[in-house]
Amino acid sequence: MTEEIKTHLQLRRVAIDTYKENVAYLHRDCLVYRSEGFQALSKVEIQPAGDGVSVLATLNVVEDAEITAPGQIGLSLQAFEQLGLPEGTPATVGHAKPPESLHAVHRKIAGQRLDFEDYVDITHDIVANRYAKIEMAAFLVACSETGMEREEVLYLTRAMAASGERLNWHETLVADKHCIGGIPGNRTSMLVVPIVAAHGMVIPKTSSRAITSPAGTADTMEVLAEVELPLDRLDEIVRAERGCLAWGGTARLAPVDDILISVERPLSIDSPGQLVASILAKKLAAGATHLLVDIPMGPTAKVRSQAGAMRLRKLFEFVGDRVGLQIDVIITDGHQPIGRGIGPVLETRDVMQVLQNDPNQPRDLREKALQLASRILEFDPDVRGGQGYVLARDILDSGRAMDKMNAIIDAQGRNEHTYALGRLSRTVNAGHAGRINAIDNERMAHIARLAGAPMDKGAGVDLYKKVGDSVDKGEALYAIYAEFDADFGFACDAATADSGFTLAP
Template sequence: MDSGLTNLRLKWLGIDTQKEFVVYMRSDCPVCISEGFEALTRVMVRVGNTTIIATLNVIHSDLLARDEASLSTSAWNKLEAREGDEIHFSHLQPAQSMSRVRAKIYGETLERGDYDQIIADIIDHKYSTPELAAFVTSCAGERLQLDEIIALTRAMVSTGSRLQWNREIIADKHCVGGLPGNRTTPIIVAIAAVAGLAIPKTSSRAITSPAGTVDTMETMAPVNLSMDHVRQVVEQVGGCVVWGSGVNLSPADDILIGVERALDIDSEGQMIASVLSKKVAAGSTHVVIDMPVGPTAKVRTPEAAQQLSRYFELVADAIDLKVKVILTEGIQPVGRGIGPALEAADVLSVLRNDQDAPDDLRQRSLMLAGSLLELTGQAAEGDGPARADAILRSGKAWEKFYAICEAQGGFRIPGKAPYTREIKAGHSGFILSIDNRRLAKVAKLAGAPHDPTAGLMLQAVPGHRVESGQPLFTVHAETRGTLEYALEYIDTQPDILEITS
């Protein structure tokens, strides 16, 4: 298929499709006509000696000439393309593993080999976006059996890079999410590193929340580090907080997370495989898992938490990880800020031992850090929180965190949003409850996590009395438009914070 009739010239359009590879051609170009390509066809694309699989988007305008094609930025970078390069096309055979995905959709239990093939095809970009969505959906709603979660985890571990360390113990911590503002990780990493542990913390960006650990950390330091840079940072200062995608750990997970984010789905089985595969890929040996439980948290009941904890521990045991799951309160947000920069401000206030630092964030961080110290043998059973507290009070945790930021590329102060609006109580009374999910939606409508300074600052919590007109929370936004989106939603949700009459 290298004849002049079916080769096109590349033109740069600068279209961002995240990680999805997309190729753009006119409907009347020689390739579309001769090969019968239609919109959303999956095609093999070659520039020079590099080949990728991309989804075709058809253009019905003069944006491209008949002999021109373009690529999404991710595809352009992958192919190391230059404007004017010749681009070649060929047909793609359907991914054979899709037959096993269809089997899963109809209720079959898949084997290890099935998941190996599925994950391999996902890594090779053989799945279209609808096919990825089908796989994600087929695994949702407790449809994965324990053996399947183990098989999926192992398949994800076997792809991508793995960090190797010259230590017997590599510590880590993870939160299953669902609780706004629960940004304990940077504090725990700093405390653990002071205690002498190696803790190379790799995280994903937010999936369904207003901020993930990486989104928050990025407001204070660079997070997109190479694998060599990660090793250098950990060897130099003992810990890091970086984006897992930057070091190519469990790359299938990064692809699946993009689909989960779009669908607003966080499947329990895939979550376990996602978390534990990245821990193994990062070289972790001992992991503490924070599992908030509450009626509007991700895990809603103690019964669901017990089952999920058991699965985490069984899968971890199967892949030689030492895991301790800790059930924590998930009734209300942690700290005051919700959104990357606002949560970073809370983290810094705790690390610096500020008098007005949110005590709930401080206490939760100490409890989890203490558990990690006990799990790794750095503290006797029951003594972990006290040792963590001593490290934090001494100021050494703040010094360590600053050193980590500097080693990752330089510490910076989180920014502030230009637009804010106070949301006030309509009447006096006691706050009975907070709906975590709807409060998180306010922050997302305000622009978080895409806009790092967007989100909200909480000024009242359950159990406190408020007077009519007293601020409940303040919405922060980077544009007037996103502020209005959040305010319009708030107007339709008067009981996000339920107040007694």
């Protein structure tokens, strides 16, 4: 990749996590820095002596020999691990040619349509860590909202799905479900999977951990059972139980997605095209054949209008049909959190109440889970259209879903340790009497995160009231639970500043 032969420097590990971007450090007085005319933010290529594979990195200039001395080439953690060589290994550093696929990104910026090959090349270079963050940002912006034809979303989906491993369950019908997110407490997978698996349909659910939410399905399931399972174990479990609730990170499914998310998230870019490609690529790679997509809609949800939800549904359907995924999209009520608990332990409690047919169970969570499960059950050719709901309800009411959940927990490895609720707690009370008009999903998620969720399993928010309930002045709206004093203080301060509840007198 470089054009000329360079002087050797010594590799050095610089213990800085630059998060999905390779960064290289050169001392300002290093001869190589001087003679090469590098500039900060230059893209450099580090080539270890011998015939090792090189890495590309973005250059930062250092003035402290304790970090990187003249004669050394420092690499941030990811870049150092990518090389996989010991410190002190001689390496040359040269100007890196930008990855070839950046030409396609520039064409995209210029408003042109890219073809399948372009998306494959871009995906390939990103997975190989050849893109700097600003280059990924450029790609994402160029591909956002107005930028992508639906055919291009299809190309990107295919390219992303092909960027990593692909699971094969050796079944003709492999069901999956996905919610686009944004609604706290919405832990339906832990109900849908046991219901569907109890029916005998294969549903190997792999989930992510929370990124910006107070709990992901993986974080919550972890309260009950082991979720970090090697692929061969997963295969055994699904063969025996028809379903699982595992963390998806052990398989390298559509890895390009994780890298792009690292830039999308801080940029708050969440365009329909990227969303659809990201979800469908992961599901394809996970070996699904049938997929139910849940799009919650509401004023504080991710999708805020019927028109927006409909556009997104059409895009899911268009791409799904063409990649061979049978897709059913359901637009659900997203105007407030689902269930009562927000945070792993609290959400687990809600789920178990529903499975146990506890009279005190959150009815909205039960109803939503039945609604979703019924749609998945109807993927089964033997289930008559319209019979899914009754079937799902029977499985739940009869205790068969609970039995299946216990079987899955045992198969994955039941947690010996019982997680407790956070030791610190406080209620947040109504400032005046009235009727609850709205509960802000984003605010509740923020407060629960500040309290320590999902890192502290027992932290979070427990809702005592939902939209439509009436309260007296001083009556508790919800409780905050936390493990640590600092977290507790942050969450309480945030709730005081804005409780997330709107009361009409």
